[in-house]
Amino acid sequence: MPNIAKEAYQRFVENRRIELAVTETAKDEGFEEGIKQGVKQGEEIGVVKEKEIRILKAISKGMKIEEVAELFDVNIEYVKEITGKNK
Numbered sequence: 605m606p607n608i609a610k611e612a613y614q615r616f617v618e619n620r621r622i623e624l625a626v627t628e629t630a631k632d633e634g635f636e637e638g639i640k641q642g643v644k645q646g647e648e649i650g651v652v653k654e655k656e657i658r659i660l661k662a663i664s665k666g667m668k669i670e671e672v673a674e675l676f677d678v679n680i681e682y683v684k685e686i687t688g689k690n691k
Contacts, residue, residue, distance in 0.1 A: 656686050663687050 655676060662672045669689065673680045683689075 659683055659686050 655678075659672055659676055659678070662675065663669070663683070667675075669680055669683045669687070673683045676683075
């Protein structure tokens, strides 16, 4: 193979290797970011679910809807929705 063709082929191979490395890095970074977002979203859902459980517990102990709404800093409609009393 002539020198010029050999050098061009070597540049091509090196460029291809770099492209693949960049692609893999981007995939890895995207995966890690997706995991972080998923964990954050899961934590947010957990906080909401915990609040809902506490609201239900307060209602089951005999607290009035208005008191529960004030205690948990939510609106009355939200408490009714959780407890199924808005039907």
